[in-house]
Amino acid sequence: MPKLLVFQHVAHEILGTLDPLLRESGFRIKYVNFERHPDYVPILDGYDGLIVLGGPMNVDETDRYPFLKTEVGVIEKAIESDMPVLGICLGSQLVARTLGARVRKNREKEIGWYDVAPNAEGASDPLLSHFSESEKIFQWHGDTFDVPEGGTLLASSEFCENQAFRYGDNVYGFQFHMEVDERMVERWLGIPENRKEIEESAAIDPEKIRKDTPVHISRLKELSDASFAGFVNLFGFSKKRLTLPSR
Numbered sequence: 015m016p017k018l019l020v021f022q023h024v025a026h027e028i029l030g031t032l033d034p035l036l037r038e039s040g041f042r043i044k045y046v047n048f049e050r051h052p053d054y055v056p057i058l059d060g061y062d063g064l065i066v067l068g069g070p071m072n073v074d075e076t077d078r079y080p081f082l083k084t085e086v087g088v089i090e091k092a093i094e095s096d097m098p099v100l101g102i103c104l105g106s107q108l109v110a111r112t113l114g115a116r117v118r119k120n121r122e123k124e125i126g127w128y129d130v131a132p133n134a135e136g137a138s139d140p141l142l143s144h145f146s147e148s149e150k151i152f153q154w155h156g157d158t159f160d161v162p163e164g165g166t167l168l169a170s171s172e173f174c175e176n177q178a179f180r181y182g183d184n185v186y187g188f189q190f191h192m193e194v195d196e197r198m199v200e201r202w203l204g205i206p207e208n209r210k211e212i213e214e215s216a217a218i219d220p221e222k223i224r225k226d227t228p229v230h231i232s233r234l235k236e237l238s239d240a241s242f243a244g245f246v247n248l249f250g251f252s253k254k255r256l257t258l259p260s261r
Contacts, residue, residue, distance in 0.1 A: 100245055126226065183248070194234070
């Protein structure tokens with residue numbers, strides 16, 4: 015039975031719709047909750063892959079959240095060991111940072127439903143090839159990553175050029191959230207720090223997000239099922255060993 019390590023940063027950012035798909039595929043899942051256990055140092059021995067979830071912190075806040083350095087070290091070992099790795103939102107930024115790329119403020123916060131368009135590489139990628147020319151995807155981020163050297167940009171949005179990248183054949187970073195369902199979106203909108211973040215941005219209307227969610231959530235579930243099934247398929251491939259760039 016394959017084993018998957020999952021890095022979690024806050025209680026409300028979970029695997030979501032990815033969880034049942036992984037379990038139905040036979041995975042045993044081990045969460046490492048850094049909010050509860052900030053000093054924990056995970057060991058990859060015995061695991062077959064790694065997923066790094068989102069969170070409200072910035073990758074540079076290592077003084078306040080020293081476990082971010084721990085994560086970068088483990089992500090590096092996972093990539094060097096040819097493990098499938100998936101980073102979501104903050105997770106994608108941590109994967110990019112591990113690969114030597116810059117993480118910076120995005121020119122505009124994206125909170126809610128935004129059009130995400132795959133490029134030619136994304137249209138032929140195993141995880142995104144089922145996307146149409148443009149898809150409404152849920153977002154919640156103020157930072158963005160540069161595509162790592164040797165990586166491939168897969169998708170963009172109007173306000174964020176780098177929405178998804180692939181490194182090698184089995185390392186992915188998704189700035190967007192395909193794992194959410196309607197209950198998760200509503201929960202996120204109710205988190206006090208999230209409400210404060212929305213209130214500080216005049217351009218974001220939580221009621222519009224609530225109205226948009228039932229319109230787009232079914233299609234998002236179709237996209238997430240196909241994309242995450244593609245991620246599961248990575249575990250059956252034989253990979254060439256990758257050499258990470260020096261940081």
